[in-house]
Amino acid sequence: MNKILIVLTAAIVAAIIFFVPPIRGLGELAKIIFFHVPTAWVAVIAFFTGAWYAAKFLRTNDFTADELSARAAKLGFVFVLLSTASGAIFSKLTWGAYWNWDPRQTTIFVLILIYGAYLTLRSAVADEKVRAKVSAVYSLFSVLTVPFLVFIVPRMFFSLHPEPVLNSSGRVQMDTVVLIVLIASVIDATLLFVQLMRRS
Amino acid sequence: MKSFVCRCEQVVAIVRKDFVVSLRRRAALAAMMMFALTATAALSLSTSGVVEPKILSALLWVIIFFAAGAGVAGTFDDEAQAGTLPTLKLYADAQAVLFGKMIHVLASLISLTVFIVPTFLILFDADVADGLLMVATLLLGLIGLSAAGTLTAALTTSAVAKGGLFPILLFPVTLPIFLPAISLTEAALTGAAFDGGSLVMMMMFDAMLVTAASILYDYL
């Protein structure tokens, strides 16, 4: 599995450098988008994975679930930071500012805050049984705010962010090569996350 | 049905007990009020009291949020430190403890607001154009803050460095109240047309926070 991942990652990096045409008017650095989208995707996946294991822990009292929940959060925190940083660079290139509280920037920033809060809470509770319980409860409590943010935030802030790959009109507005590489990189990042979760 | 009646009795008893205790031990309430007053004075002084409504409503909610943090963080921990929490938990139903505490927190936040909002409006020389909207927004905001704050206070009971931890944990989960509350407060100050959907959204989120707090508290 590790070998496949290394080969896949190398192939994607090569494809991004050599095959993907430079994005018009933005230059080579704009290819950071192939890093930004997968890391953002994994950050969100990790968030829900963490909540899922938190629920599992509360149901079964199985400490393996608590460990997995914590690991998902730690990985998610790293990925969300990488994604936010790469997103800010892309934002600077395309819209001239690193940060503008765009709805998606807001949502991902809230994700940073939640991950940070969760990990701080874990470090602040010494007793392992109590720590497992309170962090699982916080994980589930915080996941409930996400659907509301998805509704509320776009009402409050004007968006510059590109439409998602699969937008509301159901059409894909992207060069085929770009799309294939992007999907491959998302799959690659997801597999990387799965592999990191399984590492004992 | 019988157990429900008993539980209501317990909730009333706990709220009344907390009320008596907080009148005799005024530290938490006083700290919350003074925090809000200090923050308001600091902001008003440093801006000479001239601030546009959008910023003004944001400032008001930031003050309420952090003042609530100062007053609410110890809801369970004060009892844990005093050693009364195990006794309370033994003799009362868990849900009664949660709702008793939640109602007490809401009552102290309402008294905070009754004190700080007029002071804030005077010091910033601001008028409220739509009083009803202002009251509704404040009330809905405080309900959500109490529900989330009470559960967060329960989570941080056995944590170290909880003074810093409490607002960190509370902010992300109250953001869906915070954002609409700020824009509705702005509308209440200016008298501009407001988004009724935001009020409904706040109500729904409040209901969800109360329900989630109730379900999750049983696991603690």
Added chain:
Amino acid sequence: MTAIEFRDVSLSFGRREIFRHATLNLRGGRVIGVVGANGAGKSTLLKLAGKIIAPDAGTVALPEGLTIGAVTPEMKLYGALTGAENLAFFARLRGKVLSPEKIFELGRRVGLEAQAFDVLAENFSTGMRQRLKFAVLLAVDADIWLLDEPTANLDDDGREKFFTEIRDAAPDKIILLATNDATEVGICDEVIRLPL
């Protein structure tokens, strides 16, 4: 007669194992003493029996509908409430309204003078606090009594009163008494020695 049943109960705190697959049957109608060295798990056994903490594995089964009361060192009363307010509050939680006569009677049974009830509990002496805790236990009229060294801070008069109450109540209750005190062990009908 009803009983609290421990089935295959295991519990540890970190690496400290307290119970391993413990099975116990704590029958009511008698005073059951729980003795053992410090750290053997006396208080933990009481907490498990009262469902105050849950075991890591196994089950603790309590008879349906029985209420629990306790006098333990870590369970404190409200310092900012008077003796009478403490009594009234805890009784109210269990759906009981105490008349002034009832409060006076409880005071007499545990050896607290009437004027002590108008004083904030934070101004009580250690022994008075212990007596007030016991009065709360009597006021709520719990079916299961969890007593952790209940007479540790008491004078002879207090001990005498407590022992009388415990012996009188025993036939209708499940009473667990964790102690290493010879006199307290002396009033027990049965003694469980830890570790099991």
